[in-house]
Amino acid sequence: MNVRRAAAVLAAAAVLGAGSAPAALADDATPAASPSAPPEIPAGLHGTADPTYDGVWRQSLTLLAQDTAGVTPSGKAVRWLTGQQCADGSFAAFRPDPSKACGAGTTVDSNSTAAAVQALAALGGHDAAVGRAVDWLVSVQNEDGGWGYNPGTPSDANSTSVVIGALAAAGEEPARTVKGGKSPLDALLTFALPCEGEGAGAFAYQPDKSGELLANADATAAAVLGSLGAGLGGKDAGAAGSPAKCGEAGTPEQAAENGAAHLAGPLEKDGHLTSALPGADPQPDLGNTADAVIALASTGHADQAQKAFGHLRDHGVAWAEQTGPAAYAQLVLASEAIGSDPRDFGGQDLVKLLNATGPAPKADGGGEDAGDRAGAKAGADEEGGISPAVWWAGGAVLALVLAVAIVLTLRKRRP
Template sequence: MLTAARLGAAALTGALLAGAAAAPALADPSAEASVPGTASPSASASPSPTAAGVPAGLYGKGDPQYDGVWRQSLALIALHQERVEPAEAAVTWLLDQQCEDGGWPSYRVEGAACTPATEDSNATSMAVQALVALGDHRQAVTRGTDWLRANQTVDGTWAYNPGTPGDANSTALAVNALLAAGLDPATTAAQGGQSAYAGLASFQLGCWSPAEQRGAFVYQPVTGAPAAPNTLAAAQALLASAGGHLPVTTTDRKDAAPKALDCPTTQGDGPVAHADSAEADAAWLTGRLTAGGQRLLLDTPGAAATADFNSTAWSVLGLVASGHSAEASGAANWLAGNGYAWAAQGKNGVDPAATATLVLTARAAKLDPYNFGGANLVQLLVDSGPKPKAGPAAGDPQATRAPGAAITEPDENSGFSAGWLIAVGLLVGIGAGILLSLNRRRNAAAATSAAAAASADAATSADSAPEEKPEQDR
């Protein structure tokens, strides 16, 4: 049954379409890509990744210098979750990026030698998770985790690049990789050093901090400066402290809201216990989401406090992994309504890292990545890389449409789909055109009858009235 809102929207669409019928066609075929859920008509005609200077097996068209391995790994994790079998070239590219010592750089040109100082713990951690998800890559996974263990600092943390100070984000991602590979972060430590969980705890603000900061994570402690909570650090650390990794598939659910730290009257100065870490972080993030209208804001010094899609998505993943899916639902719905621009409208078109993150977020929150706010995220991701071997298995109950359908069934995430609206709008527009045509015919017939009557009256008057001059001559 059509609601008043749907009828109004359909009528408006019909009117717009009817008016647009006489307008000239758009000169830029990529303009259609601004409609959520539609693939750009020019995508098939665009230069190949190789022609654009991007390896043929890589997802995305942008410069891979800083995020090649990261975005490739995220894309492979997300597509595997959706039962899309990637092209061999995509998996081979990731494997070929691994260095002899087991680590991955952010990106290296084919044939270029590895430079140990530029190997990247974030890329390595994400690549390990991707290869674990894909299966059949145990040797590469073991070499990757061996590299992570060899580059863990004595304080239990990881740095982005070896030899630099550890940070919360890199440590959290390394913990994710260890968990994915079946290793225990509680016992993973450099010789004579602290465990990975102890290293992660060193970034969390405890009972010695102001009440509004407790449970949050800092990116890096700065000697002599007050601690500053970092939203992305807190969001990525939550998945790790909850004992999770990508993809998030937990079905645990806690009925109670996340519990803030229970601090004694006398402030302590010890680290937050691992048993309390996830709950305290989840409580802080939930408060920030509520204050920010169900999204987190950028807190980079000097940057405007705009919406931070990445940290919002990671907060959903962490909240679900920690059992707080109810607290994650508002942020997931906000992403469904606003995330398309982040995923698909960058300067290089589809951003595979952002799109893959949204696919993983949607599935964790039990929403439909094939119709996430009207956008088929899976298709966007597939189209950003080499043609996959196969799509989801036939009859997959988790997929409303196999990749290829830009818009899926209505009323799943966000009201009704753009496809439904356009179809109804076309019908309304056609109906409006028919009604206008019939109305014009009735008006023409009425005018003819009136003219005939007027002519007869004029003839009768001419026989009985004196002759008059034309009106313009009076």
């Protein structure tokens, strides 16, 4: 689920590991040529980088992370996301002119749509938009129960997992979302590697050209969450009481445990997962590391992710500064998943840094000035005007003060 891979293909070596996103760009798929001039960054969109390949994804992660951290996002930011939706419910990675209806030339995809569903469902109040998006996702489900990045493409572990998270967020039951007699959980099991041999317990992105399953850390972190029916932020889990252990993957839950065991190895050894651009030396992949931390915490093995989280705490902010809001959002979600405070992340406030990548939020319920910001949320709209509720409340208080003054005056005049 990596836009970071798209950015890498587009020659941004510094963005390696940035924000989980489009599965179609996760392996060897090549995106369309980048426009000669990057589109102007729209008002309401978080981040300053070209949004062509990740606009909806990074906005969705930002809003999801803000909500998880107790922040009420900017109305402009939310409206930008909802304005990206096509009439049929789908989302493309980015529509520079949402006033134009989606047509045959609009490349919609499952990843952007599923990420937007997770964000809008978390925020609440967007049932119609969420419902249309879910209906579209169900309409393009493959016969094997899974999803590819674009409608009609073969299923992959990343896309299937992010759609499972969207279904669960929308109140649907992934196990009952069946096509061709198969659910998305059945589809994920087909990407699971056995417990013997290279890549034991991992998930593959897709079978390779020969049909072989090759371990993929990105797909594994995604599929662990998908197998648990969890979204991008993971799920609450009690301590498992023992290290993750690989066993026969007959159930989604066991497949998730196997994936956690696979991820735990390099995280406990090196403190991070490793990746490299073609021709470049291997280097820590902080995006996948953050995803893996969420995956381990969601299976009850947060203790096996502590070393990796320490690595993120030491190096994550510098990475996110180069990468943008999706990276900050991943770090916030990883902190929340492991039970750490994202506002004290190695001495840095991740939530404040994330908020600063776009329009100011309506309120920050966990910030130092939470009371002032909550008052601002209730009393001011996006343009700085005062809401009718506040005018009414102010008038009521003034009337009460006047009434008390009159009573006291009358009392003083009594003989």
